[in-house]
Amino acid sequence: MRIRVILTAALLAATVGLTGLSAQNQSAPLTTADGKPTLAKKHIDNGLDCVACHGEGKKQPVEADKCLECHESFKAVSERTKDMKPNPHANHLVESDGVECTQCHHGHKATTVVCLRCHTNASFDRHKQ
Amino acid sequence: MKHDKDEIAASRRSFLKNSLVAGAVAGVAGLGAAPAAMAQAEAATTEQPAQPKHSWEVAPEPIAASKITQTVDTDVVVVGAGVAGVFAAHAAVENGLKVALLEKFKTFSCRAKDNGAVNTKAHKRQGMHIDEEELAARLISFSQNRVHHKLVRDWVYESGRVFDHYIDMCEANGVSVEVLPEYTVNKITPGFPTAHNFFLKDQAHSNGSEYVPTQVYLVRVVEKSCRDKGVDFHYNTAVKQLLKDKSGRITGVVAKVKGGGYIQFNAKKAVILAVGGYTENDEMLDAWAPWAKFAEVPCYTPIGGNQGEGIAMALWAGASLMKPPFPIMIHTIPAPPLGNDAMAANQTFLHVNKLGKRYEDENQPDPFQSNTRFMQPDRKAWAVFDASYFKDQAPIKTSMGGPVNEPQEALEDSIAKGMAFKGATVAELAAKIGVPAEALEKTVARYTELAKKGKDVDFGKQADRMFPIDTAPFYAVPIKSHLLVTVGSLNVSPEMQCLDGNSNPIPGLYAVGNTMGNFFGVDYPLMAPGISSGRCIVMSHLLGERLAKA
Numbered sequence: 196m197r198i199r200v201i202l203t204a205a206l207l208a209a210t211v212g213l214t215g216l217s218a219q220n221q222s223a224p225l226t227t228a229d230g231k232p233t234l235a236k237k238h239i240d241n242g243l244d245c246v247a248c249h250g251e252g253k254k255q256p257v258e259a260d261k262c263l264e265c266h267e268s269f270k271a272v273s274e275r276t277k278d279m280k281p282n283p284h285a286n287h288l289v290e291s292d293g294v295e296c297t298q299c300h301h302g303h304k305a306t307t308v309v310c311l312r313c314h315t316n317a318s319f320d321r322h323k324q
Numbered sequence: 325m326k327h328d329k330d331e332i333a334a335s336r337r338s339f340l341k342n343s344l345v346a347g348a349v350a351g352v353a354g355l356g357a358a359p360a361a362m363a364q365a366e367a368a369t370t371e372q373p374a375q376p377k378h379s380w381e382v383a384p385e386p387i388a389a390s391k392i393t394q395t396v397d398t399d400v401v402v403v404g405a406g407v408a409g410v411f412a413a414h415a416a417v418e419n420g421l422k423v424a425l426l427e428k429f430k431t432f433s434c435r436a437k438d439n440g441a442v443n444t445k446a447h448k449r450q451g452m453h454i455d456e457e458e459l460a461a462r463l464i465s466f467s468q469n470r471v472h473h474k475l476v477r478d479w480v481y482e483s484g485r486v487f488d489h490y491i492d493m494c495e496a497n498g499v500s501v502e503v504l505p506e507y508t509v510n511k512i513t514p515g516f517p518t519a520h521n522f523f524l525k526d527q528a529h530s531n532g533s534e535y536v537p538t539q540v541y542l543v544r545v546v547e548k549s550c551r552d553k554g555v556d557f558h559y560n561t562a563v564k565q566l567l568k569d570k571s572g573r574i575t576g577v578v579a580k581v582k583g584g585g586y587i588q589f590n591a592k593k594a595v596i597l598a599v600g601g602y603t604e605n606d607e608m609l610d611a612w613a614p615w616a617k618f619a620e621v622p623c624y625t626p627i628g629g630n631q632g633e634g635i636a637m638a639l640w641a642g643a644s645l646m647k648p649p650f651p652i653m654i655h656t657i658p659a660p661p662l663g664n665d666a667m668a669a670n671q672t673f674l675h676v677n678k679l680g681k682r683y684e685d686e687n688q689p690d691p692f693q694s695n696t697r698f699m700q701p702d703r704k705a706w707a708v709f710d711a712s713y714f715k716d717q718a719p720i721k722t723s724m725g726g727p728v729n730e731p732q733e734a735l736e737d738s739i740a741k742g743m744a745f746k747g748a749t750v751a752e753l754a755a756k757i758g759v760p761a762e763a764l765e766k767t768v769a770r771y772t773e774l775a776k777k778g779k780d781v782d783f784g785k786q787a788d789r790m791f792p793i794d795t796a797p798f799y800a801v802p803i804k805s806h807l808l809v810t811v812g813s814l815n816v817s818p819e820m821q822c823l824d825g826n827s828n829p830i831p832g833l834y835a836v837g838n839t840m841g842n843f844f845g846v847d848y849p850l851m852a853p854g855i856s857s858g859r860c861i862v863m864s865h866l867l868g869e870r871l872a873k874a
Contacts, residue, residue, distance in 0.1 A: 288625060291544075312623070312627075313623040316738075
């Protein structure tokens with residue numbers, strides 16, 4: 196059952212991707228396996244195109260430095276997520292382990308929170324008022 | 325990355341064609357003249373295998389000179405900017421050497437809290453003194469004599485001087501230092517107060533019983549000092565191969581710049597490998613420390629920082645491995661405070677296996693609790709206690725190594741998340757954790773009887789660590805282990821120089837930090853908290869000083 200749901204979601208995502216991004220002639224999925232919008236979708240919704248992150252010509256993987264061209268810095272991002280407890284952008288991985296944006300955030304699939312590898316039961320729910 | 329895979333693939337093909345791995349080290353013309361580049365000492369001295377057993381026995385083709393876009397000449401190349409690498413670079417530059425520090429990530433990395441040292445100025449200020457001979461003897465004994473005594477003694481006797489230097493530097497830069505109390509566990513595993521915490525007064529830091537990774541304040545100061553003193557930093561630069569000349573001397577490295585070309589670094593004096601451990605390399609874990617894979621939680625950072633590729637490079641170049649068993653660091657203590665149940669390793673609780681039976685004196689340092697648990701059926705075990713745990717444990721001095729007294733609400737939170745279990749009766753608890761009810765009832769009753777009697781005739785646990793389990797509700801926390809780091813791999817001389825398969829020093833090649841073997845044996849000792857980081861700081865510093873004099 197679970198597999199079928201994922202398959203359906205993936206198919207759906209692929210279809211949406213094909214049509215939704217036809218203008219850019221791309222086929223990246225716009226929803227993750229669990230039905231949430233991908234980072235790519237969020238960027239498109241905010242008026243960006245593929246080239247904004249991937250560059251011109253041959254498709255380039257997006258390096259973390261690219262993210263920070265717009266999102267400024269971990270410090271700036273951590274300000275925006277300070278309502279989260281614990282704050283995923285202000286911790287020892289950021290301070291002293293050189294964590295990269297792309298270790299958690301992926302353009303075309305769901306976020307993988309690296310904190311959870313060790314802090315296995317931590318939750319990073321938002322607590323916005 | 326694609327490029328690298330192609331190279332490895334090419335080398336495998338050539339391996340099959342040429343049979344044995346020779347000294348296929350980059351930039352070498354007369355490969356045949358190089359000493360045997362066998363991965364392991366055994367292989368060099370006994371029969372030669374027809375097929376490689378492990379991928380690291382297959383050296384890749386040397387990176388073509390045509391790919392190298394830049395050459396850097398220096399005295400010392402340090403590979404890896406973890407704690408060991410940063411301090412090696414600092415000591416070398418401070419003593420007049422020209423140093424290049426290469427790191428594949430965008431910055432240095434560190435993650436610890438405790439930095440172990442003996443009889444520093446911080447000790448004096450706090451009125452503490454450690455008996456050096458007793459500590460050295462106990463460390464060597466703990467390692468079952470599988471270590472170079474000189475390495476251990478150098479740490480014990482030189483750490484005061486080396487730390488004083490860095491304490492001065494930190495204090496001049498607004499970073500404070502404090503020695504924390506020893507980890508207290510039981511009478512046969514005494515603790516020494518070696519842990520130095522470097523911290524900022526206005527920022528969170530540990531008072532001894534919680535983990536705040538403040539080591540970054542120390543390393544930041546030293547990294548900045550490296551810059552000020554002229555270390556040539558190359559972050560985002562991954563070393564791919566070591567260079568060896570005809571005489572067998574390691575003369576430098578070839579590194580790949582992220583998103584760029586290859587640089588050749590020529591090292592007049594030394595290449596220092598500070599490339600960490602191999603916790604992320606399944607093949608190396610399987611071969612060298614398979615029991616590490618029993619740990620339920622992988623707990624090491626930075627991600628991608630311990631893949632063992634630097635160790636493989638040394639093996640390609642003819643370095644050998646330390647003699648097994650390979651020491652690793654597995655802690656039962658979880659990674660609090662983010663949702664892990666902090667009481668899993670408490671020595672005050674009863675430990676039962678899936679048969680519902682007690683199997684040990686629970687009053688063990690938490691890393692070694694893993695060893696007995698791994699011997700139980702399915703490697704499963706639970707810490708069992710009752711409703712009066714908080715009151716029972718309140719008088720006990722807690723520390724990082726000892727029992728943690730977690731408030732009831734935190735425990736309830738763990739229960740809600742399915743990380744801990746609660747039952748109105750022992751039988752109900754048994755059903756929840758899936759052990760035979762009758763056996764658990766019998767075990768709990770026996771433990772309670774012994775606790776009340778004040779004499780554990782079954783396992784000899786000290787009386788003040790035992791409490792009756794007779795007040796409902798009853799609790800169980802599954803005991804899990806975290807693999808933190810591997811703390812040694814390459815075979816080194818007592819001067820930290822890498823050795824070949826015949827135990828001859830390899831000119832120009834050194835290993836420090838978790839890459840250096842022969843400092844720890846079997847398990848990581850908790851008697852001297854912070855000794856892992858302390859070893860990185862002190863031994864790297866000594867190596868930098870000695871290279872300058874050599």
